[in-house]
Amino acid sequence: MTALISRLEARRAPTSPRVLRLVVAITALVTAAAMVTSSNDTVSVAIVVFVIALFGIPHGAVDHLVAATFERTGPSTSGLAPVAQVSQLRFHLLYVGAMAAYGLVWLAIPGVALAGFLLVSIHHFGQSDLAYLGMDRWYQLAIQLSRGFFLVGLVLVANLTTVAPVIERLGGFDPTLWPWLAGHTALWSTVLVGQHLVVGLVVAPRIGDWATIKREVITIISLTALLVAADPLIGFAVYFGLWHSLNHLNVLANVLGHRRTLAALRPMELARLVAPRSAVSIAALAILVGGAQSLGQTELIVPITLVFVSMLTLPHMVVVERLWSTAAAGT
Numbered sequence: 001m002t003a004l005i006s007r008l009e010a011r012r013a014p015t016s017p018r019v020l021r022l023v024v025a026i027t028a029l030v031t032a033a034a035m036v037t038s039s040n041d042t043v044s045v046a047i048v049v050f051v052i053a054l055f056g057i058p059h060g061a062v063d064h065l066v067a068a069t070f071e072r073t074g075p076s077t078s079g080l081a082p083v084a085q086v087s088q089l090r091f092h093l094l095y096v097g098a099m100a101a102y103g104l105v106w107l108a109i110p111g112v113a114l115a116g117f118l119l120v121s122i123h124h125f126g127q128s129d130l131a132y133l134g135m136d137r138w139y140q141l142a143i144q145l146s147r148g149f150f151l152v153g154l155v156l157v158a159n160l161t162t163v164a165p166v167i168e169r170l171g172g173f174d175p176t177l178w179p180w181l182a183g184h185t186a187l188w189s190t191v192l193v194g195q196h197l198v199v200g201l202v203v204a205p206r207i208g209d210w211a212t213i214k215r216e217v218i219t220i221i222s223l224t225a226l227l228v229a230a231d232p233l234i235g236f237a238v239y240f241g242l243w244h245s246l247n248h249l250n251v252l253a254n255v256l257g258h259r260r261t262l263a264a265l266r267p268m269e270l271a272r273l274v275a276p277r278s279a280v281s282i283a284a285l286a287i288l289v290g291g292a293q294s295l296g297q298t299e300l301i302v303p304i305t306l307v308f309v310s311m312l313t314l315p316h317m318v319v320v321e322r323l324w325s326t327a328a329a330g331t
Contacts, residue, residue: 015250020215023242027222030238034230039162044233045301049289051237052309055245057281060316061274064091065256067319070326098315106307114171117310118156122148124317128248129219131324133212139203146199150220153192154227155236160185163232169303193224219243233302248320255323281312 015023068087106113126148133140156163156175164176176182197220204213223243227235253264256273265273285308292300 015247019246019250020218023246024218024222026242027226027238030234031222031225031229034226034234039231039234044231045298048233048237048302049285049305051241052305053282053285055241055249056309057285057312058271058274058278059245059248059252060312060319061277061281062252062256062270063095063316063319064088064277065273066252066323067091069255070322095315098318099311102311102314103307106310111171111173113307113310114167117306117313118152120310120313120317122152124148124313124320125151125244127324128244128320130216133207135203135206139206142199143203146196150192150196151223151227151239154189154224155232155239157181157185157188157192158228159232165299166302166306169300170306189228193220196220251323284308 102113102116105116122145126144126146129147129151130140130144133143135143156167160182161176164174168174181188200216200220207213223239226238229235230238249270250264253267253270256270257264285305288304288308289301292298292304
């Protein structure tokens with residue numbers, strides 16, 4: 001596991017400068033397009049479902065292999081060494097069981113399930129974006145939570161009237177009825193961005209690397225413009241696919257490459273590994289979306305997709321948490 005940690009540390013940034021430039025350019029183009037065109041609900045929904053299928057689901061499709069790295073301490077020259085069948089079965093039962101349990105919470109108490117999903121997202125997005133910084137515990141926790149609040153909060157608040165119907169269908173309440181929020185969305189958006197900038201200024205001296213600080217400044221500017229200007233569904237899709245999932249796929253290439261004594265798996269090798277379980281999850285999502293479509297309940301497509309994502313996110317977050325906790329313990 002020490003070698004795995006050293007590989008994570010050797011590549012501080014989740015993506016290369018070249019990939020970052022491309023992601024920033026695409027984000028800027030989407031932001032500019034959003035400022036000069038009106039949103040289309042059908043297009044927005046299609047983009048969200050497409051991005052989740054192409055990037056979102058695959059970035060958690062090899063959690064079983066990531067978990068296997070915790071059970072082995074040395075590299076394997078014969079490829080990704082299989083885990084014992086009992087361990088594999090136990091992992092998958094726990095994974096599916098956690099998904100099913102969270103699905104039952106959505107059915108029984110949707111408001112609690114929605115609150116849980118938002119809290120999990122705040123932690124997971126912040127950790128996945130910034131765990132590579134590897135700072136002292138409290139500084140690291142502060143910047144990760146700040147990033148999570150910035151992202152999730154801005155998606156919800158910057159375009160509250162657009163998001164409100166989805167929240168009402170998911171959680172059973174309408175946030176536009178809260179005057180303290182609905183009447184001051186610009187103020188709350190400024191607060192969300194401002195708190196992240198303040199926390200960033202506090203932790204910047206601890207980073208001690210101008211290239212990393214510059215990268216994060218560009219990230220904040222790009223995502224702020226995107227989430228404020230674009231339709232919230234498209235803004236979320238761009239962040240989730242190009243910033244969050246793509247970053248994690250790169251981490252996976254490094255972690256799983258360790259099993260073959262490689263710097264990283266090649267994209268096609270990683271695609272081959274994520275394909276089987278991705279196909280199962282995408283098929284399940286397609287059935288749910290297709291069912292809503294056939295029943296004429298197209299307004300349920302986004303809520304159904306988000307519930308499905310939340311069910312996948314819960315066990316996925318546990319695996320990612322252990323991955324980064326192990327890396328932090330080794331520094």
